[in-house]
């Protein structure tokens with residue numbers, strides 16, 4: 001499928017909600033008035049209808065296939081975004097254990113996560129990257145782990161653009177990973193985690209649905225005194241239908257998973273594409289360090305969010321304006337960091353990254369002294 005064949009589509013580098021695969025949007029558009037054989041749209045049918053149950057089952061089985069999710073892990077489709085998981089994780093998995101929760105604070109999102117956990121109980125900071133302005137990650141094998149309820153990680157810090165490139169390898173701890181901004185960008189070994197969660201609006205679908213993959217023994221930790229919606233066990237026992245689930249979001253996650261399977265050919269292929277795309281931009285940063293200053297240390301660079309600065313705020317503004325004229329959209333860095341952030345999630349076509357790379361080289365040639 002060629003990429004920007006649709007008139008008026010820009011290359012969208014937004015950090016999220018973010019670009020979706022064109023074939024996914026086309027299928028959703030085609031079926032919006034009536035799902036095949038259904039006579040009504042996904043927006044109109046009951047979540048208890050056999051059509052919707054088939055859609056949800058299909059989405060789950062595609063995720064299980066792509067990520068090789070073992071049978072003893074449950075897949076839940078929730079609402080409230082990843083922010084709600086910042087609270088649900090400690091409420092369900094720390095409360096009652098009598099143990100603290102350990103956090104790796106590698107950037108803004110790790111920080112937000114631990115702030116919520118502190119409301120629930122005792123936390124321990126295993127590592128904090130604040131001193132180096134969150135430009136690097138720790139070696140997970142070298143941290144001073146204690147006896148904790150769980151260890152929380154953020155696999156990709158979306159704002160700073162740093163990312164763990166492998167899974168943790170330590171049996172004694174229950175790792176919980178916020179994979180919101182790099183979910184399904186590579187194959188992961190799910191068994192290395194007690195739980196993975198990801199809001200969909202970066203790499204897996206639209207805003208409104210959050211995927212939770214949780215090992216079944218951890219469900220026993222959820223206390224009955226928790227409010228129903230905030231209890232993982234309620235969602236599991238109700239098959240993600242404790243309340244009306246985000247039906248459209250689940251449908252879209254299913255279509256994105258189908259695209260990953262059928263058009264990309266699985267997560268190993270996706271990973272290769274993501275590495276190829278990111279290299280195009282990092283090669284430019286490496287070739288002109290006096291002009292483009294990458295935020296992340298080289299070894300911890302994100303394949304999803306490429307963050308860098310230009311020599312001045314004026315040049316940054318000019319770059320963003322020029323980029324917009326080339327249909328390269330949403331390149332401004334997060335308000336807390338500034339500079340440029342190019343989010344190049346799974347669905348960003350390589351042609352978009354090439355166009356950005358070309359502009360970066362041309363802009364540098366015109367402005368560097």
Ligand SMILES: Cc1ncc(COP(=O)(O)O)c(C=O)c1O
Pocket residue numbers: 016080081082083084109154156157158159178179180181199
């Ligand atoms: C790594 C990470 N965690 C959590 C969030 C928060 O997600 P939400 O806005 O769905 O609550 C985001 C982005 O918004 C994120 O990038």
